[in-house]
Amino acid sequence: MTDLHIPRGQTATLEHVDGDVKVGHNATLQAADGKNIVVTGGVYLEGKAYVNGNLECDSIESERFFSRQAEANFGGQRARLDLTGRYVGKLEVNGNLTVHNQLSVSHSVEVKGNVAAADIDVGGKIDAETISCSRIRVGGRADIRGTLEASSVDVGGKVEAGKAKIGDLNVGGEAEVDGGSITGNIRVGGKFESKSPLEFGELLVYGKGELAGGSRGRKVSTFGKLEVNGDFTCDVIEAGGVIDIHGDCHTQHVETGAKLEVSGSLFVSDKLEGVGVTEVQGNIEAAHIKVSGKLTANRITAKEEADVSGRVEAKEGLKAVQLVVRSGSRYEGVLIGDRVEVGKSVDLSYGGWGRWAAGTMARVDDIYAREVVIGAMSTAARIFANKVSLEQCSAAWQVMYTDELKIAPGAGVSEQPRKVDNLPKPPF
Numbered sequence: 001m002t003d004l005h006i007p008r009g010q011t012a013t014l015e016h017v018d019g020d021v022k023v024g025h026n027a028t029l030q031a032a033d034g035k036n037i038v039v040t041g042g043v044y045l046e047g048k049a050y051v052n053g054n055l056e057c058d059s060i061e062s063e064r065f066f067s068r069q070a071e072a073n074f075g076g077q078r079a080r081l082d083l084t085g086r087y088v089g090k091l092e093v094n095g096n097l098t099v100h101n102q103l104s105v106s107h108s109v110e111v112k113g114n115v116a117a118a119d120i121d122v123g124g125k126i127d128a129e130t131i132s133c134s135r136i137r138v139g140g141r142a143d144i145r146g147t148l149e150a151s152s153v154d155v156g157g158k159v160e161a162g163k164a165k166i167g168d169l170n171v172g173g174e175a176e177v178d179g180g181s182i183t184g185n186i187r188v189g190g191k192f193e194s195k196s197p198l199e200f201g202e203l204l205v206y207g208k209g210e211l212a213g214g215s216r217g218r219k220v221s222t223f224g225k226l227e228v229n230g231d232f233t234c235d236v237i238e239a240g241g242v243i244d245i246h247g248d249c250h251t252q253h254v255e256t257g258a259k260l261e262v263s264g265s266l267f268v269s270d271k272l273e274g275v276g277v278t279e280v281q282g283n284i285e286a287a288h289i290k291v292s293g294k295l296t297a298n299r300i301t302a303k304e305e306a307d308v309s310g311r312v313e314a315k316e317g318l319k320a321v322q323l324v325v326r327s328g329s330r331y332e333g334v335l336i337g338d339r340v341e342v343g344k345s346v347d348l349s350y351g352g353w354g355r356w357a358a359g360t361m362a363r364v365d366d367i368y369a370r371e372v373v374i375g376a377m378s379t380a381a382r383i384f385a386n387k388v389s390l391e392q393c394s395a396a397w398q399v400m401y402t403d404e405l406k407i408a409p410g411a412g413v414s415e416q417p418r419k420v421d422n423l424p425k426p427p428f
Contacts, residue, residue, distance in 0.1 A: 023049040045089045045105065054095040054113070061104040062089020179212065205241065213247055231264070239276065248282070289320070309346050317427055327375065328360040335367045336426045343375025343394065368426035384423045
């Protein structure tokens, strides 16, 4: 095994080196056949190095630049300091770069072709056609024109890549990919964008996020704003900030703390809940609904129960087996259910709406149900039910029933209640 040193500013023509290579500042490695340089050991950079051809080696690192002592004066006290630093390690490769173990350069790496390494650690910037590695850490910026494949990506500033095949992505500033898959966690402090459909694990948006239509994930949480340019499928959606979906949304669970907007329809296989604003231009279908705030849609259907407080609007109506409209709420649209209760006391532990709405009037439009209870200080338009109960100081414009009507003192019906054999059918 022979170690080789390339002096500062010199050019060395190489083909195969059985050992280590130390490269002086501004030195150049030239492939003997114009294509490949193979180094069985490590490559050590004393400064900036150039490679003309493909380079394959065991490892690459940049060495220390200086080590000396200096004296300093602190408030009249003299002290001796040990100063150490590093060369501004730079590597430029006019070809492909293959590193079997660690690629560690203090400043920057620029590769015209592809990079393959076990671990990559670059203090400043890395630029390549494609990168394939186990782990990559970059202090500043990563620009990858093609595929970025890594189990872990950690970039302090900004990363731009083509197709992603990533495990975990952690970026302090901005990240932009052209679709692919990020199977683990995505943490981006500033802006995250995927220009093509992305398969992802968990996306946490602190600033601004943008996904292409057709993206799919396990969980998304926002403290900033996320915009999806088309249909979206995600198991869990937590809108602590703003989520704007320009298409249909399919999910298992939604929790809205601030605002969720859907230009299509919202399909929730389990539970829709929240204390913020949920605005859906199409229909909402869910197994369970519990919201306190603002909820609007064309039509709302809950397979089991719906418990709403705040301001709710459904142009074609809201349908559930068990349906509760809490006190202080205003509902616009038809209510359809097996049992419908209007004006029930709010759940103060659930959200901010009930803290001021408790005890105030609930107002609803028409109701179609088997059993209807209008609570104290609450009003309804028309009621069509088998059993109807109007509690103290409640009111309805019209009541049609088949079995039983109870009217408490102080309650009233504008038109004379009618007992009928058959009730009108609900709109849906």
